[in-house]
Amino acid sequence: MRWVSGESLVVSLIQAQRLGVRIGARQILRDVDLSVRKREIVTVVGPNGSGKTTLLRVLIGAQSPSKGAVVREAGLRVGYVPQRLAIDQAMPLTVARWLALSGTKDREKHLQIAEQVGISSLLKQQMSSLSGGEFQRALLAEALLVKPDLLVLDEPTQGLDQPAVASFYQLIEDVRDDLGCAVLMVSHDLHVVMRSSDHVICLNGHVCCQGPPTSVSAAPEYQALFGFDTKGALALYRHEHDHRHDHVEGSGSDAG
Amino acid sequence: MLDDFLWRAALAGIAVVLASGPLGCFVVWRRMAYFGDATAHAAILGVALSLGFSISVFIGVLITALAMAFMILSFSGRVFTVDTLLGVAAHGGLALGLVAVTFIPGVRVDLSAYLFGDILAVGRDDLFIISGGCAVILVALWLRWERLLLLTLNSDLAAARGIDPRRENMILTVMLAVLVAVAIKIVGALLITAMLIIPAAAARAISRTPEWMAVLAVAVGLLAVLAGLFGSFYWDMPTGPSIVTAATAIFAVASLASLSRIKFRH
Numbered sequence: 227m228r229w230v231s232g233e234s235l236v237v238s239l240i241q242a243q244r245l246g247v248r249i250g251a252r253q254i255l256r257d258v259d260l261s262v263r264k265r266e267i268v269t270v271v272g273p274n275g276s277g278k279t280t281l282l283r284v285l286i287g288a289q290s291p292s293k294g295a296v297v298r299e300a301g302l303r304v305g306y307v308p309q310r311l312a313i314d315q316a317m318p319l320t321v322a323r324w325l326a327l328s329g330t331k332d333r334e335k336h337l338q339i340a341e342q343v344g345i346s347s348l349l350k351q352q353m354s355s356l357s358g359g360e361f362q363r364a365l366l367a368e369a370l371l372v373k374p375d376l377l378v379l380d381e382p383t384q385g386l387d388q389p390a391v392a393s394f395y396q397l398i399e400d401v402r403d404d405l406g407c408a409v410l411m412v413s414h415d416l417h418v419v420m421r422s423s424d425h426v427i428c429l430n431g432h433v434c435c436q437g438p439p440t441s442v443s444a445a446p447e448y449q450a451l452f453g454f455d456t457k458g459a460l461a462l463y464r465h466e467h468d469h470r471h472d473h474v475e476g477s478g479s480d481a482g
Numbered sequence: 483m484l485d486d487f488l489w490r491a492a493l494a495g496i497a498v499v500l501a502s503g504p505l506g507c508f509v510v511w512r513r514m515a516y517f518g519d520a521t522a523h524a525a526i527l528g529v530a531l532s533l534g535f536s537i538s539v540f541i542g543v544l545i546t547a548l549a550m551a552f553m554i555l556s557f558s559g560r561v562f563t564v565d566t567l568l569g570v571a572a573h574g575g576l577a578l579g580l581v582a583v584t585f586i587p588g589v590r591v592d593l594s595a596y597l598f599g600d601i602l603a604v605g606r607d608d609l610f611i612i613s614g615g616c617a618v619i620l621v622a623l624w625l626r627w628e629r630l631l632l633l634t635l636n637s638d639l640a641a642a643r644g645i646d647p648r649r650e651n652m653i654l655t656v657m658l659a660v661l662v663a664v665a666i667k668i669v670g671a672l673l674i675t676a677m678l679i680i681p682a683a684a685a686r687a688i689s690r691t692p693e694w695m696a697v698l699a700v701a702v703g704l705l706a707v708l709a710g711l712f713g714s715f716y717w718d719m720p721t722g723p724s725i726v727t728a729a730t731a732i733f734a735v736a737s738l739a740s741l742s743r744i745k746f747r748h
Binding site: 283286287288304305306308311314316317318319320323327329352372378 | 510513635639642643690691694695
């Protein structure tokens with residue numbers, strides 16, 4: 227792993243230390259170090275199958291690492307927006323009831339957050355009747371009502387069209403400024419991410435490079451991973467193409 | 483009042499329905515129907531063991547239902563798919579129980595009360611055990627309602643809130659086993675799952691939130707139990723089948739009503 231720019235370790239909300247995850251015979255993550263500080267927006271980018279979702283699942287405590295450790299600030303409140311949330315037709319659930327699952331009973335607060343993310347007119351609707359963008363906003367609203375110190379989002383703009391993607395990221399920035407929470411997200415929308423993140427982590431089973439967006443996008447590891455020649459935006463969806471990235475860093479002795 | 487067998491029957495039925503309504507919602511939401519079947523069918527083996535070792539039927543059924551549930555939980559997804567495994571467990575358990583009963587020495591046992599239920603034969607002690615079991619389930623559901631809902635929606639979301647999915651799954655499984663043990667006398671092993679699913683499904687058609695669905699499932703269950711009791715008393719019908727028939731009728735009406743409402747809205 228290579229730090230693109232010098233960083234000093236300030237107190238982190240959450241910190242991953244040399245994380246390794248092995249599921250069955252597959253080594254999904256190895257030697258991942260990561261830290262998220264207060265009010266910081268950290269974005270994880272990487273090709274499909276690079277372990278992004280697994281990394282988030284380890285950090286929120288849904289998956290235990292086979293190596294390394296996750297250190298959380300005591301009493302850390304995490305708001306989580308999962309990549310997929312399939313609400314079974316069998317369960318009736320209005321948007322208002324969904325928001326109440328956050329544990330915040332204060333109706334005023336519900337309304338305020340619903341207003342902020344733009345779903346206040348939908349409170350009486352069934353979750354299953356929402357459009358893709360509305361649904362993502364409803365998920366975000368619930369995560370915000372948890373009063374998170376850290377907001378964790380797993381590809382929150384999946385299935386949204388370009389204008390919706392841009393406004394969703396704007397919303398996340400606004401929310402960060404309002405609530406003062408840190409944000410950790412996985413994203414495919416490279417061009418937008420590069421604009422709105424404080425820190426970018428380029429992941430492919432291990433951390434290829436990390437640092438502020440400008441230095442990451444200039445890093446050879448990043449360009450190799452996403453096949454950029456220019457700073458052109460549309461390297462997205464080239465992720466499927468296998469990239470060659472065989473140089474082994476560090477001791478790499480975590481197999482086993 | 484408790485000396486009258488009709489009152490005892492009605493109270494026992496009401497107790498079971500109060501627990502099976504909300505619990506049944508989770509069975510429907512989490513698609514555990516087959517799981518419920520396997521657990522309930524194993525209960526027949528529990529009946530055979532209880533009679534063989536002359537212990538309380540409640541205890542015997544509770545133990546086998548729990549054993550079956552945890553066996554499925556720990557084996558599922560290893561070699562066979564959950565679906566296949568449950569198919570084997572549900573039918574194998576039932577067959578094994580039926581075979582085991584024939585080997586019990588002494589009295590010939592009439593299994594039909596355990597297969598189809600016999601609400602009119604609920605005794606004083608039965609009533610206390612049934613109400614106690616149902617009260618435990620209700621309190622547990624009350625305390626864990628939000629967690630179980632979150633877990634049902636998304637287990638990662640639950641984990642992010644500090645909820646341990648494995649622990650909650652285990653608690654839900656134990657509740658199901660307790661319900662099987664107390665409901666076998668009322669509706670019988672073959673139809674316990676029906677009693678969980680049908681009222682919940684009928685309620686789904688006409689509810690907007692999970693809580694309404696649970697409350698309406700209890701209401702549907704109450705109607706069905708009283709209808710079943712009536713049928714058993716006046717026409718000597720087997721209790722379980724008459725309760726489930728009534729529940730199915732309500733399901734049909736509720737579904738038709740919600741269908742026509744959707745039609746009118748357009």
